[in-house]
Amino acid sequence: MYFAKDGNADVFLANYEKxxxxxxxxxxxxxxxxxxxxxxxxxxNAGMDIQYRDYNNxxxxxxxxxxxVKMATNNIIKGDGISDRGRENYQVNPFIYGGQFxxxxxxxxxxxxxxxxxxxxxxxxxxDKALVFGVALWW
Numbered sequence: 498m499y500f501a502k503d504g505n506a507d508v509f510l511a512n513y514e515k516x517x518x519x520x521x522x523x524x525x526x527x528x529x530x531x532x533x534x535x536x537x538x539x540x541x542n543a544g545m546d547i548q549y550r551d552y553n554n555x556x557x558x559x560x561x562x563x564x565x566v567k568m569a570t571n572n573i574i575k576g577d578g579i580s581d582r583g584r585e586n587y588q589v590n591p592f593i594y595g596g597q598f599x600x601x602x603x604x605x606x607x608x609x610x611x612x613x614x615x616x617x618x619x620x621x622x623x624x625d626k627a628l629v630f631g632v633a634l635w636w
Contacts, residue, residue, distance in 0.1 A: 499574045500587060508588045508621055517576035524570045524616075526593050532561020534599075553635075557601040564594040588618045595627075606633040 499520040501511040513520075538555025540548045567590070572583040595612040610629040617625055 500572050502585065502587070506586065506588070508617065513574075513576060513579070515577035515579075517574065517579075519573055519575040522570065522572050522587060522589075524589050525568045526565035527568055528563050528565035528593070530561045530563040530597075532559055532597070534559035554603055557599075559599040559601070560597070562594070562596045564592065567591045567593070588621055590614060590616060590618050599633075604635040606635075607631070608633065 498510045498512055499517065500508055500522045502508055534557055536550045536552060536555055536557045538550050538557075540550055542548055570584065570587055570589050572581070572585070572587060574581045574583075592614065593612060593616075594614050595610060597608055597610040599606050599608040601607075608629075608631050610627075610631070612627040615625050616622075616627070
């Protein structure tokens with residue numbers, strides 16, 4: 498299946514009779530996060546009444562919200578008898594917003610990220626909000 502548009506510029510999923518090796522609608526956003534993180538590591542003494550928590554070590558919990566503005570959308574289709582990259586208007590929302598929760602220990606993080614707005618304008622597809630689970634490693 499691939500994303501297509503009809504004569505009224507409405508977006509829908511179409512079947513391709515042959516094989517498709519790639520079919521994706523990719524949208525890039527510039528995103529700004531705003532969040533808090535608490536570090537449970539022990540307080541260290543640096544001398545002269547200066548104390549700090551080592552940001553890179555210990556157990557941490559973080560939460561943030563984010564918002565972004567759409568930069569570009571590409572509809573990429575490759576397969577038997579077709580190779581197309583379209584940049585037309587696919588009724589993608591111009592704004593994205595959501596939240597993220599992260600639990601970390603030292604250089605290892607597990608997070609869950611949820612978009613609160615629909616990916617497409619006017620609810621073209623039901624329940625198209627992204628829910629992402631992930632792991633991050635820092636070294």
